[in-house]
Amino acid sequence: MKEIEELLAEQPFFKGMDPRWIAFFAGCAGNVRFDAGEYIFREGGEANRFLLIRHGRVALETHVPQRGPVTIYTIGKNDVVGWSWLFPPYRWTFDARALELVRAIGFDAACVRKKCEEDPALGYVLLMRLVPVISSRLQATRLQLLDVYGTARGPRAGASA
Amino acid sequence: MVPVPFVVRRVRRETHDTATLDLAPANGDGFTFRPGQFNMLYAFGIGEVPISISGDAQRPLPVAHTVRAVGAVSTAIRTVRPGAMVGVRGPFGTAWPVEAAERMDVVIVAGGIGLAPLRPVLYHLLAFRERYGRVALLYGARTPQDLLFRRELEQWRGRFDLHVGVTVDAPVSGWIGDVGVVTTLIPHAPFDPQDALALVCGPEVMMRFTVAELRKRGVPAERIVLSLERNMKCAIGLCGHCQFGPHFVCRQGPVFRYPEVEPLLTVKEV
Numbered sequence: 561m562k563e564i565e566e567l568l569a570e571q572p573f574f575k576g577m578d579p580r581w582i583a584f585f586a587g588c589a590g591n592v593r594f595d596a597g598e599y600i601f602r603e604g605g606e607a608n609r610f611l612l613i614r615h616g617r618v619a620l621e622t623h624v625p626q627r628g629p630v631t632i633y634t635i636g637k638n639d640v641v642g643w644s645w646l647f648p649p650y651r652w653t654f655d656a657r658a659l660e661l662v663r664a665i666g667f668d669a670a671c672v673r674k675k676c677e678e679d680p681a682l683g684y685v686l687l688m689r690l691v692p693v694i695s696s697r698l699q700a701t702r703l704q705l706l707d708v709y710g711t712a713r714g715p716r717a718g719a720s721a
Numbered sequence: 722m723v724p725v726p727f728v729v730r731r732v733r734r735e736t737h738d739t740a741t742l743d744l745a746p747a748n749g750d751g752f753t754f755r756p757g758q759f760n761m762l763y764a765f766g767i768g769e770v771p772i773s774i775s776g777d778a779q780r781p782l783p784v785a786h787t788v789r790a791v792g793a794v795s796t797a798i799r800t801v802r803p804g805a806m807v808g809v810r811g812p813f814g815t816a817w818p819v820e821a822a823e824r825m826d827v828v829i830v831a832g833g834i835g836l837a838p839l840r841p842v843l844y845h846l847l848a849f850r851e852r853y854g855r856v857a858l859l860y861g862a863r864t865p866q867d868l869l870f871r872r873e874l875e876q877w878r879g880r881f882d883l884h885v886g887v888t889v890d891a892p893v894s895g896w897i898g899d900v901g902v903v904t905t906l907i908p909h910a911p912f913d914p915q916d917a918l919a920l921v922c923g924p925e926v927m928m929r930f931t932v933a934e935l936r937k938r939g940v941p942a943e944r945i946v947l948s949l950e951r952n953m954k955c956a957i958g959l960c961g962h963c964q965f966g967p968h969f970v971c972r973q974g975p976v977f978r979y980p981e982v983e984p985l986l987t988v989k990e991v
Contacts, residue, residue: 634888639909696908
């Protein structure tokens with residue numbers, strides 16, 4: 561069986577990272593699994609960990625009255641799940657549910673925060689990896705909000721004619 | 722400039738506002754086209770509209786067009802019945818560079834009805850599958866009900882030699898597929914960015930975001946190809962309605978290499 565450090569080094573999120581830093585993160589990490597339909601965390605709950613998905617897909621959901629749970633975004637292999645653990649008040653802002661069997665590497669948030677506080681260089685390394693993920697999700701959300709398919713005159717679909 | 726009468730052989734409902742029409746020349750003539758080209762379809766007494774050919778160039782007859790009802794003409798064409806006649810001029814425009822992609826990976830990124838002009842590319846790639854590297858189709862739509870060619874998507878998804886990613890912006894109850902814009906499928910799609918050709922079609926803003934994501938992944942600008950939509954009227958570069966900077970989209974396009982149009986894509990009014 562592969563060691564956690566080995567698994568982390570294979571993840572795009574850790575690609576090119578100094579092994580010294582990977583060893584730090586490995587000290588806070590462990591393998592986790594969730595069955596299809598299982599909630600990984602719930603909106604409002606304590607954000608005490610984050611995940612790197614190795615297998616499967618996760619839906620970020622919120623509950624809309626009279627509509628029930630609505631999926632806002634799905635996250636797949638090699639993606640990060642969760643960053644609410646990084647900042648106070650350390651509460652999840654959405655539900656996360658496994659759409660299928662999910663295997664992931666789970667990180668203990670308190671452990672990672674403590675190490676980052678002890679060594680700000682580690683915190684910088686982590687943020688430089690995490691901010692692009694947050695930025696990409698923000699860009700995607702902006703595009704989603706534009707509802708481009710709903711209003712656009714599609715290609716050769718008749719333009720305005 | 723004179724439309725040729727074509728008979729509507731079959732109409733397939735794709736979504737609530739989109740249908741695919743199979744057309745055949747009323748006089749029994751043949752017809753050929755290249756993937757990415759379009760025809761001008763004429764609804765008699767109403768008007769003419771440019772519509773991409775969405776069928777298989779290896780088996781061009783009947784000629785398939787996927788039409789979304791967005792105005793008077795396209796609504797009239799979208800609602801024709803088998804046996805009716807429509808006027809056809811074409812084919813017009815440039816084609817997707819499918820030959821240039823041989824021995825390379827190919828990533829197709831389609832948004833909404835943008836899958837229609839790319840479907841002939843998929844037919845071509847699958848017909849000559851051994852000539853290409855990995856092939857990925859990444860398709861985004863507004864909702865699951867807006868997905869085109871659902872049966873084919875399911876068939877393509879079952880193939881071992883084709884990666885199909887489908888995502889919707891807004892799911893409905895029971896949808897267990899991906900949710901998010903089509904650009905979110907790009908980072909992990911299986912292709913070598915240094916040795917891939919990317920073919921992109923969809924709403925222009927979606928194409929801009931897609932290009933940004935492809936560039937971020939490492940795809941060179943000259944390996945990104947777009948199909949643009951402009952107000953095409955004559956389709957032969959005379960009337961100037963489709964002028965886009967120095968280009969007439971009906972003749973020099975609709976298919977362009979990204980560097981040809983890059984400076985124009987962010988200009989608010991060209």
